[in-house]
Amino acid sequence: MTKKLKIEHYISANPFTDKVIEPEETGLLLANREDEKERIDYVITSASKGFPQNIAILGEIGMGKSSMLNYIQARCQIKTGIYFSRINVTEDTSEEILIKSLVKDLLDQARVGLGSSLIGMVDFGKKRQEKEIDKQIKGINVTKASQKQLGDPLLRIVSVSSQIIEEKGRPEDIFEVIQLLREVMKIIKKDVKTIAVLFDEGGYVAKEKSIALLQRMKLIFQNKPFMLCIGGSPTLFSEYGKIEQTFPNLFLHHNRLSLKPLDKQGIRELIQKRLALVRIKGKDVEPFSEKSIQTILDESSGNPRRIVGIAGYTLYLSRGKYGYIEPVTVLEASDSTLITLGGEAFDRLKKDLHEICLIIGKYPNSTFEQIRKYLSQITKSEISKSTLSPKINELQKLGYIEINQIGREKRCFLKSFLQKYYNQIIRE
Numbered sequence: 001m002t003k004k005l006k007i008e009h010y011i012s013a014n015p016f017t018d019k020v021i022e023p024e025e026t027g028l029l030l031a032n033r034e035d036e037k038e039r040i041d042y043v044i045t046s047a048s049k050g051f052p053q054n055i056a057i058l059g060e061i062g063m064g065k066s067s068m069l070n071y072i073q074a075r076c077q078i079k080t081g082i083y084f085s086r087i088n089v090t091e092d093t094s095e096e097i098l099i100k101s102l103v104k105d106l107l108d109q110a111r112v113g114l115g116s117s118l119i120g121m122v123d124f125g126k127k128r129q130e131k132e133i134d135k136q137i138k139g140i141n142v143t144k145a146s147q148k149q150l151g152d153p154l155l156r157i158v159s160v161s162s163q164i165i166e167e168k169g170r171p172e173d174i175f176e177v178i179q180l181l182r183e184v185m186k187i188i189k190k191d192v193k194t195i196a197v198l199f200d201e202g203g204y205v206a207k208e209k210s211i212a213l214l215q216r217m218k219l220i221f222q223n224k225p226f227m228l229c230i231g232g233s234p235t236l237f238s239e240y241g242k243i244e245q246t247f248p249n250l251f252l253h254h255n256r257l258s259l260k261p262l263d264k265q266g267i268r269e270l271i272q273k274r275l276a277l278v279r280i281k282g283k284d285v286e287p288f289s290e291k292s293i294q295t296i297l298d299e300s301s302g303n304p305r306r307i308v309g310i311a312g313y314t315l316y317l318s319r320g321k322y323g324y325i326e327p328v329t330v331l332e333a334s335d336s337t338l339i340t341l342g343g344e345a346f347d348r349l350k351k352d353l354h355e356i357c358l359i360i361g362k363y364p365n366s367t368f369e370q371i372r373k374y375l376s377q378i379t380k381s382e383i384s385k386s387t388l389s390p391k392i393n394e395l396q397k398l399g400y401i402e403i404n405q406i407g408r409e410k411r412c413f414l415k416s417f418l419q420k421y422y423n424q425i426i427r428e
Contacts, residue, residue, distance in 0.1 A: 008319040010281040015274040016312030018305065021067040023074035029273050030067060031304075032266030036257050040072055043255065047194040048079040052227035054250045058234050059259035060399030061345055062305025065231035068259065069198050072229050081193030083109050083185075088200050103157060106181050106195065121158050129158050149187045153180040182225075192225055199230040218247050234258065234397040261302025268293050270304065271311055287315070289324040299334040299416065303399070306417060309337040335420065342421025345400065353395055355379075356388075360401055360412045361422030367409045368392060 021029050030037065036057075043053050057068045069086075076084045085105035121129045133154050157180045182192050221228040228250065230236075237248040237256070262270065271288055288296075288311070296314075300306035313333035318325045346354065359374045360366060366374070368388060376383045392412065395401045402413045414422060 004322075005281070005285070006320055006322055007287045007315070007325070010285060011275060011278055011287065011315070011319075012280045013278040014312055014315050015278045016308045016315060018308060018312075021064075021070060023070040023077065026067060026071040026074050029270075030064070030071060031270035031273060032262050033064070033068065033071075033259075036068060036259065037071060039254075039257060040068075040075060044072065044075040044079055044082070047196065047227050048081045050081070050193040050224070052194040052196070052225060053252065053255055054221055054228040054230075055255045055257065056236065056251050057229075057231045057257050057259065058236055059231075060234060060303070060397075061348065062303045062341070063259040063261070063399075064304045065259065066200055068257075069200055069229060069231050072196070073198060076196050081191050082196055083192060083194070084196040084198060086198045086200075102195075102197070103177065103181070107184070126159075129155060133158070146187050150184060153183045153187075156180050157184075178226075194227050195225050196227040196229055197221070199228065201231065215244055218244060218250065221250055234399075235394055262297075262304060262307065263302060264293060264297050266302070267297055267300075267307055270307060274308075274311075287318065287325050289326065291327050292325045292330050295327040295330040295334075299330065299338065301415060301417075303417075306338065306341055309341060310334045313337050338417035338420045339424045342417045342419075343425075345418060346421060349400070353391060353400075356391060356395060357400060357414060357418065358422070361414050361419060362426075364413050364419070365411050367411055371412065 040055070043055055046053065055072070057065045057072075059065050073084060073086060076082045083106050085101045087101050121132050124132065130151075133151055137150050137154070157177055178195070185192050217228070220226050233239075237251070240247045268288075271293070272286065275287070292314070296307055296310050300310055310330060310333050313336065314325055314330050317329050317333055321329075346357065349357065355375060355378060356371060359371055359378070363370065363374065368385065371392070372383050372385060372388050375388065392401070392403070396403050400415060400418060402415060403410050404413065405411075413419070
């Protein structure tokens with residue numbers, strides 16, 4: 001059949017998109033993450049019974065952290081007793097954003113329908129707040145007695161939220177909001193076992209200017225009913241520890257899930273799951289040959305984002321061809337894909353780490369001592385071994401470089417996708 005059909009004859013579309021796997025798709029499309037899913041399922045089940053635990057998803061860029069957080073969200077949605085708030089963290093995330101998100105998301109999930117409108121009342125005067133809340137309550141599908149009970153806690157939520165947003169509140173105010181939200185849910189017959197807060201890109205919070213937020217978060221997430229689910233780089237907890245030493249204590253060691261690269265079987269599974277969505281005929285025909293899958297592994301180092309990018313462009317280049325996709329097409333697709341992803345990865349680095357990567361790109365196989373000398377020449381200041389070593393180790397943990405032991409020396413190489421980007425910018 002492969003000899004008679006062009007690939008575009010039995011694959012109707014290109015399913016290799018760089019969009020994050022949505023919560024409702026995670027059960028179908030996540031590849032080679034069974035151990036992580038099993039652990040998450042156990043934690044979420046415990047949380048639904050009133051025993052929340054904080055959990056972290058750690059991995060280098062493109063390893064699928066956001067998709068795993070979406071899996072957590074999907075599990076929260078089908079368990080009774082769990083309410084959640086999803087916050088995409090940036091450098092500007094503050095207590096104001098945290099409280100607004102909690103109020104909006106929890107009330108919306110409780111089917112009260114007041115989430116956005118309640119937050120919008122923060123700037124109103126008290127009389128107008130009372131009037132607006134009374135009008136909103138009349139539209140809620142609860143008993144008349146419950147409608148009368150709801151007014152006071154909702155008004156108090158607006159009042160306390162105003163204080164937090166205006167930075168006039170106390171550290172205890174956020175707890176008061178939560179207690180009031182729980183009171184609201186009790187009135188409308190909602191049982192709150194756990195409130196899960198999902199933070200994507202948690203590294204943004206590990207900044208010097210975020211220490212107040214970190215300290216407040218620690219106060220919140222060490223207590224029931226809260227549960228923090230956070231995604232970040234492999235160095236996330238060391239970054240937190242530099243700002244707020246006790247914050248990492250919120251996470252049990254076995255609840256820090258480190259995402260590993262996919263192996264050949266994982267890549268095969270990922271490709272097959274994606275293609276199953278768009279296959280129109282040729283049920284038993286797999287367009288990617290075993291050699292092509294091995295080439296994708298070699299080129300991507302098992303990173304899911306790189307795998308999807310390479311496979312997607314490979315499928316496009318092969319759409320009008322007969323038979324199997326061959327390794328030569330994978331290599332063609334890989335070059336342009338990895339140069340783009342390498343550039344994006346370089347742009348995310350802090351200046352000091354960026355300079356080290358440029359040195360390693362220019363002088364592959366360099367020892368720590370050689371890198372130290374090159375860096376000292378560039379910065380025109382003496383760089384000590386004790387200063388350089390942690391930075392090189394951080395780059396390794398982040399997935400930017402490889403460190404090989406050659407004889408008695410450690411030598412450094414850029415990962416292939418970064419080296420390709422470096423070679424490209426040098427040619428330009």
